[in-house]
Amino acid sequence: MTPPVPPRRYLDxxxxxxxxxxxxxxxxxxxxxxxxxxxxxxxxxDARRADALRAGAxxxxxxxxxxxDPQRVALVSGATLGLNVAIHGLVEPGWHVLATAADHNxxxxxxxxxxxxxxxxxxxxxxxxxxxxxxxxxxxxxxPATRMLVFSHASNxxxxxxxxxxxxxxARERGGLSxxxxxxxxxxxxxxxxxxxxxxxxxxxxxxxQGPEGGAILFARQGVEPRALVQGGTGTASxxxxxxxxxxxxxxxxxxxxxxxxxxxxxxxxxxxxxxxALAAHGHRLAAACRAGLAALPGVRLLGGGxxxxxxxVGFTVESYDPADVAALLEQIAGVQARAGLHCAALIHRxxxxxxxxxxxxxxxxxxxxxxxxxxxxxxxxxxxxxxSDFSDPFPSPPQVPPWQE
Ligand SMILES: Cc1ncc(COP(=O)(O)O)c(C=O)c1O
Numbered sequence: 590m591t592p593p594v595p596p597r598r599y600l601d602x603x604x605x606x607x608x609x610x611x612x613x614x615x616x617x618x619x620x621x622x623x624x625x626x627x628x629x630x631x632x633x634x635d636a637r638r639a640d641a642l643r644a645g646a647x648x649x650x651x652x653x654x655x656x657x658d659p660q661r662v663a664l665v666s667g668a669t670l671g672l673n674v675a676i677h678g679l680v681e682p683g684w685h686v687l688a689t690a691a692d693h694n695x696x697x698x699x700x701x702x703x704x705x706x707x708x709x710x711x712x713x714x715x716x717x718x719x720x721x722x723x724x725x726x727x728x729x730x731x732x733p734a735t736r737m738l739v740f741s742h743a744s745n746x747x748x749x750x751x752x753x754x755x756x757x758x759x760a761r762e763r764g765g766l767s768x769x770x771x772x773x774x775x776x777x778x779x780x781x782x783x784x785x786x787x788x789x790x791x792x793x794x795x796x797x798x799q800g801p802e803g804g805a806i807l808f809a810r811q812g813v814e815p816r817a818l819v820q821g822g823t824g825t826a827s828x829x830x831x832x833x834x835x836x837x838x839x840x841x842x843x844x845x846x847x848x849x850x851x852x853x854x855x856x857x858x859x860x861x862x863x864x865x866x867a868l869a870a871h872g873h874r875l876a877a878a879c880r881a882g883l884a885a886l887p888g889v890r891l892l893g894g895g896x897x898x899x900x901x902x903v904g905f906t907v908e909s910y911d912p913a914d915v916a917a918l919l920e921q922i923a924g925v926q927a928r929a930g931l932h933c934a935a936l937i938h939r940x941x942x943x944x945x946x947x948x949x950x951x952x953x954x955x956x957x958x959x960x961x962x963x964x965x966x967x968x969x970x971x972x973x974x975x976x977x978s979d980f981s982d983p984f985p986s987p988p989q990v991p992p993w994q995e
Contacts, residue, residue: 655782678815747893748902803849872901882966
């Protein structure tokens, strides 16, 4: 007899959120089923509906990044593209750029690509053993030729949060630009706005913002003008073989992914309706309980300090086990879907002591429950041979942490 299949427990939110809230799915379906036109291309009724959907997404994205003017917000197909546009479109030959050890390959690889071709020099500011970067270290690494500071708002490995406002101010005071990768914070951490905002902010729509893949945000302050990396049709000024100068048109060549943008708009509205603070509190309650349960198991090493202000991510390793095996066993034993490895962020692992095989990563989203935490802790206990270990369950009974606002 085959053993019963455990229920699916999705805890891979830092990679992408799931399930998507109902209104997000409805918005995607509405765009696909009812709108049927390319945004920015035409004046017939469906084209106008498509334009309205895209304008709604832009306005919602502007609210999330705290931009007064939605026309400073380009909607791109992913954070990776947005970060590439920001880096390749802004840096000039001869610049020195600073990045941090807690960053993702979505920024480190474009910087390395430029450095390999002798176009820039870049240095990586180290982080501490929890993934935090000390602004004094950034100040210490700043050179006369430094023109840009690139940093991830929160580590996608440990959830540790950087002091984005201080880092952006530090760059500005030294006459450089700041590029904030908010992919692991938009939707779960309020982004610094106004004067405290970075010069350029890029955010994935499909992670903590709960949107579909295919929609991401690229904001740049007025006067910070990335060049167009991709040239093509914009639906405007078509008799000019050069790209339009206007910010959003310059950066949005090609037919937009309307379904993704409709989903992004609905997702942001949903996040706003629930409240970032409430979503974060829910995730952190689960993450803190999970950390406490895992910490009690001999052989488990937790990564990072469990930053209660960052995204609710729990990173850990299990003594004598390859993280990939732990993730596979978690799924086999308890249906827990986790990610193992380096998480596209190899440098931080050098500071965590997890280079090589990396770590196991869990993230707690709106629809996760106390049961998911219990399942994780029990599964890790059984991997370690302590199936009866006593997890002092911090949740009230009957549970008061329901699937998010069912
Ligand atoms: C910190 C960080 N930056 C950038 C990205 C890239 O996002 P995407 O793969 O959606 O382009 C990710 C996704 O894993 C991330 O965690």
